[in-house]
Amino acid sequence: MGVDGGAVHGQGTAHADASPSLDALLEALPVACAAFDCETGRLVAGNRRYHDQFGPVPGHVSRDRLMRELHPGSTGDTPGRRDVRLPHSGRWYSLHWGRVEDTGQALDLLSAVDISERIEVLDSHKSRQEKLLFTSRLMSVGEMAATLAHELNQPLAAIVNYLNGSLRLVGQAGGPVQVERALQAARTQAEHASAVIARVREFVRAREPRRSAHRLAGIADTVLELLRLEAERQELCIELRLPEDLPDVYADRVMVEQVLLNLVKNAIEAMRETPPGERALRVDGRVNLDGDVEVRVVDRGSGLSQAEQDQLFSPFFTTKADGLGIGLAICRSIIEYHEGRMFFEPSPEGGSVFGFTLPVAEGRT
Ligand SMILES: Nc1ncnc2c1ncn2[C@@H]1O[C@H](COP(=O)(O)OP(=O)(O)O)[C@@H](O)[C@H]1O
């Protein structure tokens, strides 16, 4: 037999009569192997590995059908080397086709090396690379935030100044009262934006929350005030259920405002498709079994599939056309900086519950 590159040194004819059979040769090979008649394309011989691994492939006894299965889109000739994945087993093979002359009969010889493990290693390497890329993207988000904060600081300060001036003028002129209210609302928003930006800058620099004792009710009031317009637009009434005797939390006020704002915003956005009569949003507060303050934002939105739940807090996960997907990731890191815990659970009333815990201030200040 004169297999490509396999001609043994010296006179190849010496052992012609003692040549092992094709079957025996294929059987001795450590990979799946099959020989097809060149003319008819029919399977002439295949080792046990071939039958085990390629038996379930439709047409594994015919070269041409096998070609169509394994190399869809290829025309006629055997394509040399090619990596394929067998659908029935999910395993990857590196295929090699070669032509063999055996005492007048021409054969197309297929050998298939299982390369699944190599592919897995490559894949896991790739996903590690992707994770690294994520982290570096998150870091550049931090840098971007710092740049933006720097750029926005000046104009925001100017806006607050103009609003203060206008408020003074309206005050001196004695109204109209609607304009005065609108100016005050605008100033609240602008001041909040400034506070957020100041905290972002500080946070990016120091990466540490500045904590003291705060009433949760005060934090929630600020957030609801900021979202009032958005809630009205959606004909939505936000119910605040915080017990009078809820202990103060030990937290960075602006950062926790940011968390609650994100959660309530998400809840509002989740109810875009809910009929107006069924929309309801509640913010609950209580002391949990560990003695921490627990806040829960409960909506009647669409809820979340299992696949969505698994990815919720990953950076850049979003199902919204206009979403950034960093809201929840930021919430979670803020809460973890506060030694608290962020959680999600499906709401028994339909919709979702997003919550977090914060340590109580007593004994820490
Ligand atoms: N209350 C909620 N109800 C249903 N899905 C939600 C809710 N909050 C968040 N999600 C899902 O989590 C995703 C990520 O949220 P987030 O990190 O805030 O990013 P974004 O709001 O920019 O999409 C959302 O796109 C949405 O699919």
Ligand SMILES: [Mg+2]
């Ligand atoms: Mg969001």
